[in-house]
Amino acid sequence: MTIESVFTGLKVLDVSSFIAGPAAATVLSDYGADVIKVEPPGQGDPQRRLGSLPPSPRAQANYSWHLANRNKRGMVIDLKSPGGTRILKRLVEWTDVVITNFPHGTREKLHLGYDEVAGWNPRVVYADITGFGDAGPDAGQPGFDVTAYWSRSGLLASTRDAGAPPTVPVWGSGDYMSAIGIYAAIVTALYRRERTGEGADVGTSLLAEGVWATGTLVAGALAGGTPFRLHDRKAPANPLVNPYRTADDEWFMLVAAPPHWPGLTRAIGHPELLEDPRFADIEGFVKNSAVLTELLDSEFHSRPFAHWKEALDRERITYSLIQTPEETAQDPQLRANDIVVPLEGVSGLEYTVNSPVNLRGVAKVPAKRAPDLGEHNDEILAELGFGPAEIAELRTQGAIPGTTEAQEPR
Secondary structure, three states: OOOOOOOOOOEEEEEOOOOHHHHHHHHHHHOOOEEEEEEOOOOOOOHHHHOOOOOOOOOOOOHHHHHHHOOEEEEEOOOOOHHHHHHHHHHHHHOOEEEEOOOOOHHHHOOOOHHHHHHHOOOOEEEEEEOOOOOOOOOOOOOOHHHHHHHOOOHHHHOOEOOOOOOOOOOOHHHHHHHHHHHHHHHHHHHHHHHHOOOEEEEEEHHHHHHHHOHHHHHHHHOOOOOOOOEOOOOOOOOOEEEEEOOOOOEEEEEOOHHHHHHHHHHOOOHHHHHOHHHOOHHHHHHOHHHHHHHHHHHHOOOOHHHHHHHHHHOOOEEEEOOOHHHHHOOHHHHHOOOEEEEEOOOOOOEEEOOOOOOOOOOOOOEEOOOOOOOOHHHHHHHOOOOHHHHHHHHHHOOOOOOOOOOOOO
16 A cells, blocks of 8 residues: 655656665655666665675674665666666656766766756756765765765864774764755755746765764864864863763763753762862863863762763753664664664564654655665566567667576565
8 A cells, every 4th residue: 555645756766876875765765755776787786785894783684775775666777778778768757856976977978967867857856966076176086975974074083082093983874964965955956846847956965964064163163263172081171071981881971061060069969069169160161171070080980870860860961871883773762753663574674774854743654675686677667668578678688687687685
């Protein structure tokens, strides 16, 4: 049974690979869009094979493939072939949204450049993502989230402790956040199309998304601000915003604004600190950071987390247990808020991560497995008006694979 949702009837052509572009299409599919995933012959989207590449967790199920490509139908098309161009043109004429991340130059050779696509369908919303943007000396450089989003943006240099070298960020984290930027651009263009009837060329870059994520620090640099040194947990810029360790070896992040200082002194059993002139204002906290951090370290390390949870909750102090991904996966708050949802059709994978875009009172489409390689070729070609003889000819020409195309394990 088809669920009528926000984007029911919207047709999306996903001709992108890895994570950011496909994940943006997935958010559209969550609200009912009919998304066609187009992959090249052979092994398809590299994300099928690289999802468990270290340092990603090893697992039997291809969890990352289903996370970025659930609820889609799948085609394999050789876009380098004349027959492939013929299929692509028919798909573009049929679709509302085209998403790609092929580099400029390559996309034009594959007949996926904006001018040609818009010539086939002037109402199309054409969305792309690049590593470093469309202009400038590095516009043609390839980029992954760890390079363009994290490294080039200033984010990675800022998310480490003093004296520590840069580390490898969470794989795919910049891609998934950039996907929301692409989704937002697409929805903005669709709203504009409702008002004007015109298509649009929209997009973003991993660099732009990374700079947006580092916005406070980059904006401060643009203002000529004096940066604080890298975080030193023993002498942080602000000891009231710092991780602390409990007696049972749990770590939690404390975020106590100055108005909460009286409550914090009560929670740790040192109300006399309110009269200490060293901690009379924020300048004092910064100047005497090492002293206060040592005191807080000693107190928090003297009792288990359960004690501090009760004490901090009583004083309404903001904090959070620092959880591992494995602990987060079992956190009941995720299921209570549909942050993780059941996934249909994948052996050994009962749940997946939901997209963060929610319309209260509007149900999302239940999450179903991502397509096997070329699974829906004949079905979609028939919908596009290709007859059995034409489909057989396209197969003979190599525009689409034979019926014995290897299927990716689920």
